[in-house]
Amino acid sequence: MPMTMTQKIIAAHTGAEAVEAGELVEARVDLVLGNDITAPVAIREFEKIGAQGVFDRKRIALVPDHFAPNKDIASAEQCKTMRDFARSMGIEHYFEIGEMGIEHALIPEKGLVLPGELVIGADSHTCTYGAVGAFSTGVGSTDMAAAMASGLAWFKVPKAIRVELSGALSGWTSGKDLVLHLIGILGVDGALYESLEFAGQGCPTLSMDERFTIANMAIEAGAKNGIFPVDALTREWAASVSGRAYREYSADPGAAYSRTVAIDLSSLEPTVAFPHLPSNTRAVSRAGNVSVDQAVIGSCTNGRIEDLRVAASILRGRKVAKGMRCIVFPATQKIYLQALREGLIEAFIEAGAVVSTSTCGPCLGGHMGILAKGERAVATTNRNFVGRMGSPESEVYLASPAVAAAAAVAGRLVDPSDIFPAPARTRANKEKA
Amino acid sequence: MSIKGRVFKYADNVDTDVIIPARYLSSSESAHLARHCMEDLDPGFATSVRPGDFVVALANFGCGSSREHAPLALKASGVSCVVASSFARIFFRNAVNIGLPLLECPEAAEAASKGELLEIDLGSGSIRNLTRGCEHRAAGLPPFIREIVAAGGLIEYTRARRPAMAAERGIPWMRKGALCDTL
Numbered sequence: 057m058p059m060t061m062t063q064k065i066i067a068a069h070t071g072a073e074a075v076e077a078g079e080l081v082e083a084r085v086d087l088v089l090g091n092d093i094t095a096p097v098a099i100r101e102f103e104k105i106g107a108q109g110v111f112d113r114k115r116i117a118l119v120p121d122h123f124a125p126n127k128d129i130a131s132a133e134q135c136k137t138m139r140d141f142a143r144s145m146g147i148e149h150y151f152e153i154g155e156m157g158i159e160h161a162l163i164p165e166k167g168l169v170l171p172g173e174l175v176i177g178a179d180s181h182t183c184t185y186g187a188v189g190a191f192s193t194g195v196g197s198t199d200m201a202a203a204m205a206s207g208l209a210w211f212k213v214p215k216a217i218r219v220e221l222s223g224a225l226s227g228w229t230s231g232k233d234l235v236l237h238l239i240g241i242l243g244v245d246g247a248l249y250e251s252l253e254f255a256g257q258g259c260p261t262l263s264m265d266e267r268f269t270i271a272n273m274a275i276e277a278g279a280k281n282g283i284f285p286v287d288a289l290t291r292e293w294a295a296s297v298s299g300r301a302y303r304e305y306s307a308d309p310g311a312a313y314s315r316t317v318a319i320d321l322s323s324l325e326p327t328v329a330f331p332h333l334p335s336n337t338r339a340v341s342r343a344g345n346v347s348v349d350q351a352v353i354g355s356c357t358n359g360r361i362e363d364l365r366v367a368a369s370i371l372r373g374r375k376v377a378k379g380m381r382c383i384v385f386p387a388t389q390k391i392y393l394q395a396l397r398e399g400l401i402e403a404f405i406e407a408g409a410v411v412s413t414s415t416c417g418p419c420l421g422g423h424m425g426i427l428a429k430g431e432r433a434v435a436t437t438n439r440n441f442v443g444r445m446g447s448p449e450s451e452v453y454l455a456s457p458a459v460a461a462a463a464a465v466a467g468r469l470v471d472p473s474d475i476f477p478a479p480a481r482t483r484a485n486k487e488k489a
Numbered sequence: 490m491s492i493k494g495r496v497f498k499y500a501d502n503v504d505t506d507v508i509i510p511a512r513y514l515s516s517s518e519s520a521h522l523a524r525h526c527m528e529d530l531d532p533g534f535a536t537s538v539r540p541g542d543f544v545v546a547l548a549n550f551g552c553g554s555s556r557e558h559a560p561l562a563l564k565a566s567g568v569s570c571v572v573a574s575s576f577a578r579i580f581f582r583n584a585v586n587i588g589l590p591l592l593e594c595p596e597a598a599e600a601a602s603k604g605e606l607l608e609i610d611l612g613s614g615s616i617r618n619l620t621r622g623c624e625h626r627a628a629g630l631p632p633f634i635r636e637i638v639a640a641g642g643l644i645e646y647t648r649a650r651r652p653a654m655a656a657e658r659g660i661p662w663m664r665k666g667a668l669c670d671t672l
């Protein structure tokens with residue numbers, strides 16, 4: 057039976073020749089990830105197993121990012137539980153604040169995930185690493201606990217939806233617009249129990265940062281994972297973050313897909329997801345008159361350097377609208393430093409934005425920018441559920457860094473090209489593609 | 490074994506942010522989670538739910554984050570089983586892994602209304618609506634998952650297999666009293 061890319065990676069980690077959609081398998085994991093919310097629960101469960109140690113102290117990553125730097129006493133205790141566990145187990149990849157960042161930006165940056173690897177994380181956006189051609193998916197704390205002890209996890213082998221990309225993005229459109237558009241087509245459960253497999257000649261035109269953004273939101277269509285083929289850009293990226301050897305997998309010709317969704321990248325427009333579902337999308341040009349109180353630029357979806365460059369290109373030399381708040385949170389310390397060196401941070405501050413330390417903070421209504429009742433935010437994050445960023449009576453509109461930055465200047469949702477000339481797409485990958 | 494209880498009924502896409510809002514995630518203590526369970530969707534839930542009651546919902550129940558606090562909060566509230574047209578993937582595995590029973594049955598989910606009385610047999614998957622006098626049958630759980638549930642959850646399952654894993658797979662740290670040789 058021909059297999060999809062995801063199925064081949066799973067098969068390789070079970071020792072079986074082949075796996076079939078729907079089959080339940082137990083697979084070896086290359087990395088187990090947890091954060092300050094999910095790891096403390098996992099640690100408590102791990103202790104009940106009675107194992108003497110973790111399966112491999114180099115294959116566990118613990119990242120305090122959600123409520124860190126500790127926002128209150130309770131979260132300080134949670135971070136401490138994690139820190140103590142990391143120390144007592146000799147876990148190598150524990151990232152204290154100062155070297156940390158939002159887990160899904162940090163793990164690839166540190167070279168802890170490479171093509172063909174199998175990663176589980178007690179965080180739903182673990183699917184982000186599909187960008188590099190790995191199979192990675194979100195699990196719960198109990199899965200994390202069992203995997204920390206055994207190095208194994210159970211999976212139902214997913215069917216796949218093929219997302220056929222053609223053309224190239226233009227103007228202000230970005231990977232975020234593509235993924236919002238896709239979720240709008242599929243619905244929030246349109247890919248339930250399935251993998252999203254990206255294919256077509258549109259793939260190589262997307263930068264790594266864009267692929268991370270896209271794979272990150274696979275879960276928002278209910279998918280188990282979203283995965284990109286490995287190409288020249290992936291290899292170059294892999295060599296830049298790690299010297300480890302890895303294996304490339306690609307879908308077999310004739311692999312079965314439950315459906316194919318074709319998207320022409322050149323037809324996309326800047327897109328926004330209205331409250332309270334990521335699938336509630338429409339082109340921002342048809343958003344109507346939506347005033348906003350806060351623009352949030354960052355997160356594991358759009359807190360990477362390209363995202364900050366785009367936002368800065370709009371905010372530079374302009375001012376955040378009077379009475380409007382703009383919060384920028386670079387996803388990792390490294391990205392923060394890079395943004396500082398490139399003068400992006402200066403552009404943000406001069407525009408009247410605040411720049412936060414790397415944390416999940418506002419994305420999940422944790423800290424650093426909570427919304428009051430009746431307030432509206434435009435955010436480059438990935439979820440706009442009721443109460444996601446604060447009061448259950450607040451609203452979140454999901455958009456790209458360009459749309460969020462334009463809204464910060466205009467004080468309402470606007471198509472960036474209405475106000476700001478669209479840039480020529482000069483990203484490095486364009487020439488390479 | 491059958492359980493009787495009342496229905497708390499919800500629509501499609503009940504997400505983990507309403508099952509247990511992130512602002513309460515700085516503790517995973519049961520009573521705390523139970524107190525705030527469903528607060529943003531159904532503020533009366535926490536005070537009116539009684540042990541044995543059922544949460545019944547339509548498609549994609551538990552979508553959103555991977556927080557195990559969501560099934561834990563429902564379990565801590567006394568919910569004995571969640572019946573839905575379909576479940577979000579991570580919620581499904583978390584519920585299995587912590588031992589919160591769930592049944593996927595679109596017909597039973599659509600038929601039930603708030604306050605009705607159900608009698609559920611987890612073994613057979615039978616869902617009887619005592620108020621309406623109708624019965625539906627949910628698809629059974631696959632054998633591998635039944636094994637995990639029967640063991641009492643993934644932790645117990647892993648613990649029980651520890652000696653076997655130590656022997657068969659040569660995983661020494663799974664042996665009781667063994668030192669982790671990767672340290």
Ligand code: SF4
Nearest residue numbers: 158355356416419420
């Ligand atoms: S930035 Fe938001 S979505 Fe990403 S890991 Fe943090 S809380 Fe989750």
